[in-house]
Amino acid sequence: MVNIKDVAKKAGVSMMTVSRVINDNGAVSAETRKKVEQAVKDLDYIPNQIAKSLVNASSRTVGVLFSNIFNPVYSSIISGIESRAHESGYNIIISNATDYQSSVQALNMLVSKMIDGLIILPVEPKGMNNGLSSKHALGEMWQFYEDLKNLLARRNLPCVVIDIDINSDLVEYVCHDYTKAARIGIQYLIGAGFRKIFQINSELKEGLWKDRQDVYEKEMRAAGLESEIRVEYCANSTEDSFDLVRRLLENGDVPEAFYCANDILAIGAMQAIHSCSMSIPKDISVMGNDGIYVGEMIIPALTTVDIDSLKVGERAMEACHNFIEGRRTKHKILIEPRLLRRKSVTEKTQGNIV
Structure with a gap:
C-alpha cells in the first residue's frame, strides 16, 4: 500500500512537506505543491482520513442516528442530508437503532468516530416497543433524549435534532410543520x-x-x-x-x-x-x-x-454545518407543507376548497 513516505520520495521532498500539501496547512511554494500533487496522482495515493483529522482537528464527518430504516419519511430526510453533506465536503456515518439500548450504543459509536457533528432523527417509540406498553416505550424514548443531553453537556459536539423538542439549548432544531x-x-x-x-x-x-x-x-x-x-x-x-x-x-x-x-x-x-x-x-x-x-x-x-422531508434533511445538514463553523441560528426551523391533490379524494363541492 502506498504511504506518505513513498509520495515524499517520488516528489523529492520531506514527509512534512507532503503533509502540509495534503492538509493545506503551512507555506509551500507553488512549484513544490505541484510536484507533490503530481506524485499523489501518479501513485494513486489516498490520504489516511483518520490521521488527517488528527492534524486538522476535523474529520469532515457528521453522524446520523435514526430508528426505523423502513420509514419512507426518514429515507427522504437522509437523502437531503447526504445531498447537502456532499456539497459541503462532508462525509456522513449513518447508524440505525431498533431499541433503547441499541440507540445508546449507536450514539456512543458515532461519537467514538471523531465526528464533527451529529444529526438525530426522531427516535420512534414503536421501534423501541418490542412488546412493551406504549407508555413504557415512550418512557424509553425520553430516557434516550435525556442521555443525549447529558452527553452533549459533557462534550462540545454540535447537534441538530429533527422534529422532537428535547428542551435543550445545546441543540439546533429542524422540524416539519x-x-x-x-x-x-x-x-x-x-x-x-x-x-x-x-x-x-x-x-x-x-x-x-x-x-x-x-x-x-x-x-x-x-x-x-x-x-x-x-x-x-x-x-x-x-x-x-x-x-x-x-x-x-x-x-x-x-x-x-x-x-x-x-x-x-x-x-x-x-x-x-x-x-x-x-x-x-x-x-x-x-x-x-x-x-x-x-x-x-x-x-x-x-x-x-x-411535509417536504427532503428539505428537512437539507436544512438539518445546513444547520449542522453552520453549528460546526460557529454560526448557530439558535431557533427552530420549520419547513412549510403543501397540498398534493391526486385521485383519492372527490371534491363534492367546489367552494371553500383550500
Whole structure:
C-alpha cells in the first residue's frame, strides 16, 4: 500500500512537506505543491482520513442516528442530508437503532468516530416497543433524549435534532410543520364538502399524533361538525390500519372520508376499502399526510399533504454545518407543507376548497 513516505520520495521532498500539501496547512511554494500533487496522482495515493483529522482537528464527518430504516419519511430526510453533506465536503456515518439500548450504543459509536457533528432523527417509540406498553416505550424514548443531553453537556459536539423538542439549548432544531400540515388536510376535506370524516391515528397519542388529532377536532368544531368527530387508533403500520378500517366497514361504520394521520395509515385504509369491494373515491375518500413517494404509486394516487422531508434533511445538514463553523441560528426551523391533490379524494363541492 502506498504511504506518505513513498509520495515524499517520488516528489523529492520531506514527509512534512507532503503533509502540509495534503492538509493545506503551512507555506509551500507553488512549484513544490505541484510536484507533490503530481506524485499523489501518479501513485494513486489516498490520504489516511483518520490521521488527517488528527492534524486538522476535523474529520469532515457528521453522524446520523435514526430508528426505523423502513420509514419512507426518514429515507427522504437522509437523502437531503447526504445531498447537502456532499456539497459541503462532508462525509456522513449513518447508524440505525431498533431499541433503547441499541440507540445508546449507536450514539456512543458515532461519537467514538471523531465526528464533527451529529444529526438525530426522531427516535420512534414503536421501534423501541418490542412488546412493551406504549407508555413504557415512550418512557424509553425520553430516557434516550435525556442521555443525549447529558452527553452533549459533557462534550462540545454540535447537534441538530429533527422534529422532537428535547428542551435543550445545546441543540439546533429542524422540524416539519406537522400542525400546519394537519390543518391543510382537514380543511381541504371540509372545504370539499365532507361532513362524516373519521380520523385514523396512532395508538401512541403523543407528540405529532396528538397534534394532528387536536387540529382535526378543532377544525371539525369550527366547521360546526362536532357531532361528527370520530378518532380511531391503531399501531403505525399499514397492516394495523388495514385491520382497523376493515373491521369498521364490516360493522357498518362507513364514513364519507378517512383523514389519516400519515400516508402509511392511509395506504392501509385504502387496501381495506378495496378488500371490501368499495371504490375510492366514489364510495369513500381517503386523505393522507406526509407525501411519501409510495403515495403516488398506488391506485388511485393518494391525495395528501407533502411535509417536504427532503428539505428537512437539507436544512438539518445546513444547520449542522453552520453549528460546526460557529454560526448557530439558535431557533427552530420549520419547513412549510403543501397540498398534493391526486385521485383519492372527490371534491363534492367546489367552494371553500383550500
